Amino acid sequence: GAGVSQTPSNKVTEKGKYVELRCDPISGHTALYWYRQSLGQGPEFLIYFQGTGAADDSGLPNDRFFAVRPEGSVSTLKIQRTERGDSAVYLCASSSRGADSYNEQFFGPGTRLTVL
Amino acid sequence: RKEVEQDPGPFNVPEGATVAFNCTYSNSASQSFFWYRQDCRKEPKLLMSVYSSGNEDGRFTAQLNRASQYISLLIRDSKLSDSATYLCVVNPYNQGGKLIFGQGTELSVKP
Numbered sequence: 001g002a003g004v005s006q007t008p009s010n011k012v013t014e015k016g017k018y019v020e021l022r023c024d025p026i027s028g029h030t031a032l033y034w035y036r037q038s039l040g041q042g043p044e045f046l047i048y049f050q051g052t053g054a055a056d057d058s059g060l061p062n063d064r065f066f067a068v069r070p071e072g073s074v075s076t077l078k079i080q081r082t083e084r085g086d087s088a089v090y091l092c093a094s095s096s097r098g099a100d101s102y103n104e105q106f107f108g109p110g111t112r113l114t115v116l
Numbered sequence: 117r118k119e120v121e122q123d124p125g126p127f128n129v130p131e132g133a134t135v136a137f138n139c140t141y142s143n144s145a146s147q148s149f150f151w152y153r154q155d156c157r158k159e160p161k162l163l164m165s166v167y168s169s170g171n172e173d174g175r176f177t178a179q180l181n182r183a184s185q186y187i188s189l190l191i192r193d194s195k196l197s198d199s200a201t202y203l204c205v206v207n208p209y210n211q212g213g214k215l216i217f218g219q220g221t222e223l224s225v226k227p
Contacts (some may be wrong), residue, residue, distance in 0.1 A: 013216075031212070031213055033213065033215075035215075035217075040124070040219070041219055041220075042159065042203050042205075042217030042218050042220050043215075043217045044217070045214050045215065045216065048212055048213065048214055050212065055212055056211065056212060059214075067127070077148060091159060091160075095213055097213075098192075099200050103213065104162050105162075105213060105215065107159035107160050107161070108159060109158070109159050110159055
């Protein structure tokens with residue numbers, strides 16, 4: 001079946017602009033995660049959704065970052081007033097269950113964001 | 117101090133070599149442990165879970181020492197196709213499925 005998909009695959013923007021990154025999880029997966037990976041580093045947790053609600057947003061670096069999942073499926077990560085330091089690969093993952101237990105997370109190919 | 121620490125490498129080994137990666141974690145309440153593999157410019161993929169009793173999957177052996185908060189991965193008879201970055205990953209207790217990744221250890225297997 002289809003895996004996790006992310007669009008766009010690449011996004012180049014200018015400092016100060018607003019961007020939206022989309023994640024389409026595996027059908028039926030209730031848990032959805034966003035991570036950010038900078039060059040030479042491991043992925044860093046940003047936010048986790050269980051259904052439509054954000055169960056843990058402790059990894060969002062500041063209030064310029066916001067994510068939604070209005071219907072419990074597709075999620076959008078929104079970044080306002082982008083800064084050069086936001087440049088990274090943004091990874092989305094989904095799993096069949098997240099609350100109180102671990103189920104394997106399947107990652108999408110990521111969106112490579114470059115802020116000039 | 118990072119929550120999960122790994123030697124970044126790179127490890128350059130010949131085909132057929134045995135190579136070991138080590139990882140330490142700081143949160144003693146961590147409940148689940150994994151090794152992920154990440155190929156260049158690709159997404160991470162689960163290689164194997166790690167259990168206290170140790171577990172093996174073909175040429176790969178993973179070990180967990182909860183007392184020392186230490187995780188290891190052993191690769192025997194390295195293949196060219198093993199070249200990748202290996203990520204040590206921890207799932208903290210009672211935080212849903214949130215994963216904490218190490219920096220990753222780069223492995224390059226040469227002919």
